[in-house]
Amino acid sequence: MNTNKLNFKAMKMNYLNLNLMKTSKFILGALFCLTLITSCSDDDDPIPVLEEELITNVTLTFVNNANTSDTVVMSSIAPDGQDGASTEIVTGDFTEGATYSLNLAITNASENPADDVLNDDIIPEADEHFFVYAVNGINLTVTRDSDDVDGPDSNKLGVNTTWVAGAVSTGNFQIILVHEPEGADDSDEFGSVTGGSEDVNITFTNVEIQ
Structure with a gap:
């Protein structure tokens, strides 16, 4: 088999693996940020206050x-x-x-x-x-x-x-x-x-x- 073809396939595989790793890191990072935002949002939500009944x-x-x-x-x-x-x-x-x-x-x-x-x-x-x-x-x-x-x-x-x-x-x-x-x-x-x-x-x- 042609050595150039083998090198090209190896480079292509490395490129795909590198992109896959980057994509995985991006997805994990996005999930982490979403979790953090949701958590902060829950912590910042005001606690509902029950108003006293109006008695006339x-x-x-x-x-x-x-x-x-x-x-x-x-x-x-x-x-x-x-x-x-x-x-x-x-x-x-x-x-x-x-x-x-x-x-x-x-x-x-x-x-x-x-x-x-x-x-x-x-x-x-x-x-x-x-x-x-x-x-x-x-x-x-x-x-x-x-x-x-x-x-x-x-x-x-x-x-x-x-x-x-x-x-x-x-x-x-x-x-x-x-x-x-x-x-x-x-x-x-x-x-x-x-x-x-x-x-x-x-x-x-x-x-x-x-």
Whole structure:
């Protein structure tokens, strides 16, 4: 066989091998860059922030277990949400010695129809919410019911509660809804928390037991 032909074939093979090596290096380099870009892009993506629910209306309806016509209604209306101006109204008086069940309604009336924040957002995310109650001057005691919803740290959420009116008195009633508390405790029934943010903090004044 002609020596020139052999040398030409050898040169051609070397050229092909060299191009193959260059192509492989290019592909590997491109894959590395793509992986690096994707990784950096994932790291730089902002973490989505869950906005707090807009709450415009909070209504507490206490119903006497022995006389359903005996009710006390406490309502708070904040058209721009709980951080804005609000109006609190108390209708009716507690009856001395009576036991009441509390029905809660928490809505966003800026939607049409109104958004049921309690049942659509708070209860489904009960492990991230906790109700704290407080009284000052009025003789009311509370029990978190056995069928109450489980909240954070196996504590009762405080959405299903029973209230007993003691001796005749007048004072304030406070309801607080805490979002993502660091710790919650229902051992004294009224409830207490550490940390978290307040979705609701409302005080009703001049609440009476007659």
